[in-house]
Amino acid sequence: MKPSRVRILLLALAILGISLVHYVTPLHLHYLHDVFQRLYYLPIIFAALWFGLRGGLVCSLVVSIVYAPHILFQWGGTLTVEMEKYLEILLYNVVGAVTGLLAQREQERAEELRKTAQGLEHSYRKLEEQSERIIAIEEQLRRAERLSTLGEMAAVLAHEVRNPLASLRGSAEILRDDYRPGDAKYEFLDMQIRETERLNRVVEEFLRMARSRPTDLKPCRLREELETIITLTVGEARKRQVALALLPGGDSATVLADGDKLRQAFLNVVINALQATPPGGNVTIAIADNGREVCFSDTGPGIxxxxxxxxFEPFFTTKQDGTGLGLAVTRKIIEAHGGTLAVESEAGQGTTVVVRLPEPEEVA
Structure with a gap:
């Protein structure tokens, strides 16, 4: 039963009960009648508080109608008594009207405050969403600024570092030929060659960072691109004793992309997954049913x-021989295609990299 119906029932029972005791109480017990007629104010006040002005007036009118026969037929004949009772009826209606009016105004004010609170809450949520968008945009701008700086540095490094590195490596290889493996000088020269190779990889990563903007967008079949990546990395997977598999599905998935850049991004992700997976583990690649997402999952230790x-910060790496630029380059390539790159990982539960690419018409 609804609360309003319960309240109406309670008011009706109260009026009925008070009226019954009025009618059945002998007239010579006038002090009891004085008490009973004051009890009528209780349902009137409650009706006004619960239902406002209309509720107070209706209840006071009902009380007046119920109480009037008691005055006319039981107290009739004494004008002074009758006048007092009639004034009591008038007071019932005044109390019902005043209390109902005040209660109704309070209810209206409470409703206005509730609406104001809802409006403030809605405004707060909008401000919160806008602040989150602003923070995200600021982060993108900071990242773009960092990448722009890296691009300028890459151009300088490519000119100033690569040629001397090539000379150093060539000289070290010539000198190493004069010694045999196991000789201390052979080992030092071999270390020099490896370090120059590592520095050269850093320079190449810088160049990829600067040139990751796709320039030749063409329709590319995702599965064919991923099959190429499998072919390129299957030897590395076998050497690391890791099972590498491309799951069935996504045969017709097509995106508009620079094939070379897309393969570079996919290759970076797969190599990272192979390096993170211990022997006996698995690396799987799957194309989502929507044809727009590629998931790379490994069974490594997680992040x-x-x-x-x-x-995704440049130069941040957890690998001893890493440059910290692979994922930064990969994300820049994917975002340049209008897509997103997300990493989901838990320590001890492996890692999943999700590449989301837009519809071809969204890029066009």
Whole structure:
């Protein structure tokens, strides 16, 4: 039963009960009648509080109608008594009207405050959403600024570093030929060659960072591109004793992309997954049913939460021989295609990299 119906029933029972005791109480017990007629104010006041002005007036009118026969037929004949009772009826209606009016105004005010609170809450949510968007935009701008700076540095490094590195490596290889493996000088020269190779990889990563903007967008079949990546990395997977598999599905998935750049991004992700997976583990690649997402999953140790927040920062790496530019380059390539790159990982549960690419018409 609805609360309003319960309240009406309670008011009706109260009026009925008070009226019954009025009618059945002997007239010579006038002090009891004085008490009973004051009890009528209780349902009137409650009706006004619950239902406002209309409720107070209706209840006071009902009380007046119920109480009037008691005055006329039981107290009739004494004008002074009758006048007092009639004034009591008038007071019933005054109390009902005043109390109902005040209660109704209070209810209206409470409703206005509730609407104001809802409006403020809605405004707060909008401000919160806008602030989150602003923070995201600021982060994108900071990242773009960092990448722009890296691009300028890459151009300088490519000119100033690569040629001397090539000379150093060539000289070290010539000198190494004069010694045999196991000789201390042979080992030092071999270390020099490896370090120059590592520095050269850093320079190449810088160049990829600067040139990751796709220039030749053509329809590309995702599955064919991923099959190429499998072919390129199957030897590395076999050497690491990791099972590498492309799951069935997505045969017709087509995106508008620069094939070379897209393969570079996919290759970076797969190599990272192979390096993170221990022997006997698995790396799987799957194309989502919508044909727009590619999921790269590994069974490695996962990424700690504190590192997960920084994996896209240039030069941040958890590998001893890493440059910290692979994922930054990969994300820049994907975002340049209008897509997004997300990493989901828990320590001990493996890692999943999700590449989302737009519809061809969204890029066009």
């Amino acid at each position: 700690p939460p504190e590192a997960l927040e920084r994996i």
